[in-house]
Amino acid sequence: MYDIIIIGAGPAGLTAAIYARRAGKTVLLIEKETFGGQITLSPHVENYPFARPMSGNELSEILVDQVMNLGAEVEVDTVTAVSEEADRTFTVKTEYGSFHAKAIIIATGLKHRRLGVPGEDKFIGRGISFCAVCDGAFYKDKTVAVVGGGNTAVQDAIYLSKLAKTVYLVHRRSEFRAEKRVVEGLSACPNVELVLDSVPVECRGENALTDLIVRNKLNGMERDLEVDGVFVAIGQEPNNVAFAELVDLDPSGFIIADESCRTKHPAVFVAGDCRTKAVRQLVTAGADGGVAAIAACEYIDSDQAKAV
Numbered sequence: 001m002y003d004i005i006i007i008g009a010g011p012a013g014l015t016a017a018i019y020a021r022r023a024g025k026t027v028l029l030i031e032k033e034t035f036g037g038q039i040t041l042s043p044h045v046e047n048y049p050f051a052r053p054m055s056g057n058e059l060s061e062i063l064v065d066q067v068m069n070l071g072a073e074v075e076v077d078t079v080t081a082v083s084e085e086a087d088r089t090f091t092v093k094t095e096y097g098s099f100h101a102k103a104i105i106i107a108t109g110l111k112h113r114r115l116g117v118p119g120e121d122k123f124i125g126r127g128i129s130f131c132a133v134c135d136g137a138f139y140k141d142k143t144v145a146v147v148g149g150g151n152t153a154v155q156d157a158i159y160l161s162k163l164a165k166t167v168y169l170v171h172r173r174s175e176f177r178a179e180k181r182v183v184e185g186l187s188a189c190p191n192v193e194l195v196l197d198s199v200p201v202e203c204r205g206e207n208a209l210t211d212l213i214v215r216n217k218l219n220g221m222e223r224d225l226e227v228d229g230v231f232v233a234i235g236q237e238p239n240n241v242a243f244a245e246l247v248d249l250d251p252s253g254f255i256i257a258d259e260s261c262r263t264k265h266p267a268v269f270v271a272g273d274c275r276t277k278a279v280r281q282l283v284t285a286g287a288d289g290g291v292a293a294i295a296a297c298e299y300i301d302s303d304q305a306k307a308v
């Protein structure tokens with residue numbers, strides 16, 4: 001029986017493990033893919049305080065070392081279900097086994113929807129980005145395209161217009177899904193060119209991305225946008241279905257919790273990109289990890305858990 005099982009070893013889960021171990025709790029961290037999470041896709045991270053610019057892989061290695069040195073246990077496995085037992089402990093089922101804990105921290109992050117066009121995989125981190133706030137500064141005075149038609153895409157285009165020379169906003173329809181007041185913000189951005197009714201069909205380049213080929217859906221014509229970067233903003237996919245009976249999910253599938261990282265269940269906490277929040281970044285994921293771990297430790301030390 002562990003004090004805390006943390007599901008997901010991205011920056012949120014790893015930080016939660018640091019706080020829980022330093023509070024003397026036993027911790028099992030279960031990760032299905034890559035220790036470090038999404039940030040391992042980034043070749044260059046410049047906005048993480050106290051760290052010199054480095055790759056996401058390097059940053060993750062430092063964080064994983066810190067967690068291992070503090071004595072957290074780890075499993076590489078996929079959590080498929082979490083159920084509460086009669087004694088108020090939890091059974092965490094994975095593809096290959098099951099584990100038990102007094103409290104759970106869910107830190108499963110999210111995946112960004114991909115364009116699904118040739119060349120995309122090759123240029124992720126070398127011209128293709130999923131985060132304007134993270135990578136916008138690398139495109140000062142350059143030409144970029146944003147793909148998408150919702151609030152995030154339009155807000156990204158507006159944000160990037162203050163840094164880049166030219167921003168193409170590529171959207172598959174003639175009208176944006178984004179809120180009207182957000183779309184109105186585009187009128188103050190003369191360097192944003194709308195490329196409507198158009199879908200990306202290929203990302204091209206040698207060592208770095210140089211061209212985004214788009215096709216007009218109305219006339220079938222292809223256009224070559226010469227770009228230094230493409231920001232993909234066509235949606236995010238949290239994967240919290242396995243926890244839907246324990247916690248509340250919002251309509252997009254994010255776990256409902258406030259800044260305290262507490263869910264509706266007193267022994268289940270949530271940290272990082274998988275929860276409802278405005279800003280999904282390393283610093284907010286790490287902050288959540290600390291907050292969730294402190295809350296979980298408080299729960300374990302409380303009379304509520306002692307009754308177990």
Ligand SMILES: Cc1cc2nc3c(=O)[nH]c(=O)nc-3n(C[C@H](O)[C@H](O)[C@H](O)COP(=O)(O)OP(=O)(O)OC[C@H]3O[C@@H](n4cnc5c(N)ncnc54)[C@H](O)[C@@H]3O)c2cc1C
Binds near residue numbers: 048079130134
């Ligand atoms: C290309 C890219 C570049 C970025 N650059 C920056 C940047 O420069 N600066 C910045 O601040 N932010 C950046 N971000 C955003 C940042 O990486 C995320 O905000 C941060 O990683 C969120 O951390 P997290 O721990 O909440 O989730 P994640 O990093 O998504 O980690 C969640 C982990 O949970 C695991 N998991 C999911 N489901 C299960 C399951 N059922 N069982 C077991 N494990 C599971 C996943 O495999 C994953 O490893 C970038 C993101 C991307 C994609």
